[in-house]
Amino acid sequence: MTGAQAARTLRSEWTKIRSVSSTGWTLSVAAVVTIGIGMLISALTRNEYDSMPIQERLALDPTFVSFAGMTLGQLAMIVFGVLVVTSEYSTGMIRVSLAAVPRRGTFLFGKTAVAGALALVVGMVTSFATFFLGQAMLGPYRAGLGDPGVLRAVVGGGLYLTLIAVFSMGVATMLRSPLLSLGILMPFFFLISNILAAVESTTKVARFLPDQAGSRIMQAMPRADDVPYGPWGGLGIMTLWVIAALAGGYALLRHRDAQ
C-alpha cells in the first residue's frame, strides 16, 4: 500500500460517505438521542435527589448520569457503522470499488479510517455536549470539567462511541448483509450484553464484553467493586475487540469473492 494510494482512497471514501443521506441521519440521531436522554435523566436525578437514600447520594457520579443516553445513542452509531460497510454490498457497489482498489487492505483501511474519523468527531462533540447540557440539568449537584476524572470520562465517552462504530464496521465487513449485521449487533448491545452483566453467574464474563469494558471509562468516580481493570484498561479491552473484528473482516474480505 503506497502512501499516494492510501491518500486517494481516503479522499474517495470521504466523497462516498458525505454523499449519502444515511450518514447525516444516523450520526445526528446518535447525537440527539445521547444528548436528549442524558439531559432527561440528569433532570430527573436532580428532582429525585432529595428522596434518594444516602448511599446513592454519596455514590452519585454526575458525569456518568449525564451519559445515560449512551446506551441508546450507541445504537445509532452501530447503524452508521453497519450501513457504511454494507451499503457497498447491498448495492453491488463493492464490485466497482474493489475493481478500482484491487488491494483490499487499502480499501478496508480507507473506509474504516474515514468513517472512524467522522465517528470520532461526532462522538467527541456528542460527548462534550451531553456532559455540559447534562450538568446544566443537574444544577447544584453538577460536576465540573476540572474535577478529578471528569475530563478523562468525557473524552472517553467520545472514544467509546467511535469504537462502537468501528467495531460495527468490522462485524459488518464479515457479515456483509445489513439485516444480519443489525440483527446481531443491535440486540446484543441493547439487551444481551446488559442481561449477561446483570445475571450473577455471567457477570464476571460479561465484564469483558466490548461495551461493558469500554463504558467503564465514562465513570468519573472510582467504584468500590471487584472489576479487574481500570477505565483505560477497559477501553483497551474494547479496542482489542475492535481490532479483532477488523482483522476478521480483513481476513474474509481478502480471500472472498467480491459479492
Add this chain to the structure above:
Amino acid sequence: MIEAVGLTKRYGDKTAVYNLSFQVRPGSVTGFLGPNGSGKSTTMRMILGLDNPTSGQVTIGGHPYRRLPNAPRQVGALLDAKAVHGGRSARNHLLSLAQLSGIPARRVDEVLGVVGLQDVAKKRSKGFSLGMGQRLGIAAALLGDPQVLLFDEPVNGLDPEGILWVRNLMKALAAEGRTVFVSSHLMSEMALTADHLIVIGRGQLLADMSVTDFISANSADFARVRTPDTEPQLREKLGAALTGAGGHVLPEQDGALRVTGLPLPRISDLAHEAGVRLWELSPHQASLEEAYMRMTQGAVDYRSTSDQKAGLQQPLPPGAEPPVPVPGQGQPGWYAPPPPQQGGQPFAMPAGGPGAPAGPYGGAPAGAYGAPGAPAGPGAPAVNPYAQPAPQAPAAPPAPATAPAATPDASSPAADTNQPEDAR
C-alpha cells in the same frame, strides 16, 4: 491484452467456468457470447480480480489484475449497471471513483458529457432508468481513459439510439488501439459490433474465431421459395419436385419454403418443369443468431417449457377451432427463419392476397408510408435498422439493391445493415 489460461471457477459443486483459455487482443472489439448463466459474468469478475479462480489464471498485460499498478487507469469496466448506491448522485459516484485513481474532477464532468448524463449529474441515481444506469456505468469505465475495457451486457435497457451509440463507442475505442471485451447474449448485436468472437456455453469454450470465420463456418445458404398463396396445391407440388431433385425443403411460418442443397437456377428450372409459378425465389444466408443458437443449444441452462395453462384453459366455445400450431415452432432443432433483411419482404406482396385492396395505412408494405416521398434511398431505408424483424418497413421498390444479396463476402450482413448508421 487479456489472457486467460485454464480458467476454472466452481461454486460449491456447481462449475460456473471450466478450463477456459482465450486471448483478447488490442485494436479490435471482442464479443463474449453465451446464453444466460453460461459464465460470462463470472469470467469478467475473475478478469477484474473480484472472484478468485478455483484454478487457472487470467492476466491483463501479463499481470493478474490485483497486482496491476494503478489498475483503474489501465482497465475500465462496466459490470452491473445497478451497482450504484441509489442515494448518491451520478457525479459523486464518479467523483469517488475518480479520486481513487487520482483522476482530476474535471474528467468526471467530461465523461458525464460523453455519456449524455450531464443534465442529471446532480440527481440521485436511485431514479435512473436501466438505460441511464448503463450510461453511468460506461462513464465509470471510461473515467481513467484505460487501454483495456470490459463491458458486461452494455446495451441492456438502452433505447435504439443508445444501442447505436454504444456500438459506435466500442468500435471507436477499438480503433484507437484499445482492448475492448464486450459480453452479450445477443448474437445479432455482436455481429454488428465485434470483430472477434469468443462463445461459451456452460462455462466452456465453444468458439474463438473472427466474426467472418464464424459466419462462414456456421451459416448455410438457402433459398426462399414462395408459390402463389391462392393455390396451396402448387406448393405441395413444388415441394415434391424439389425433394425429388435432392433438395431439402422446410416450410416456413409464412407459407414459403426454405430450400437447401439446390442452386437457385435449378430451383427455377424445376418449378418451370413442374408448371409451378413462383412469387418469390430469393437467396438467403442463415442468420448469425441461428448459427449461434445451433452452437449453444446443448449448452442452455434455462430453457422454457410450453405453457400448458393447466386449469386455466377455457373450454372452447362451440364452433371455434383450436389454434393451429405453427409448423416447426416448439420443436427442438428448429429455428425461426432469419429476420427479413433490410427492406422487409424483398418483393412487395400485399398481405391479404392479390385481391385484397390495401388500406391507406394497412398491411400493404407499399402503402402510404412507402410513398415516393419517403427518403428511402436504394439499399438505405430510412427505417431504424434495430427494428430488425421489420415487416412494417417500407418495402422499397423491388430494386436489386434491396434484395438481401448473399454475397460471398461473409461480413456483408454486418456491413450493410450498418451502413446507414455510420453515415449519420
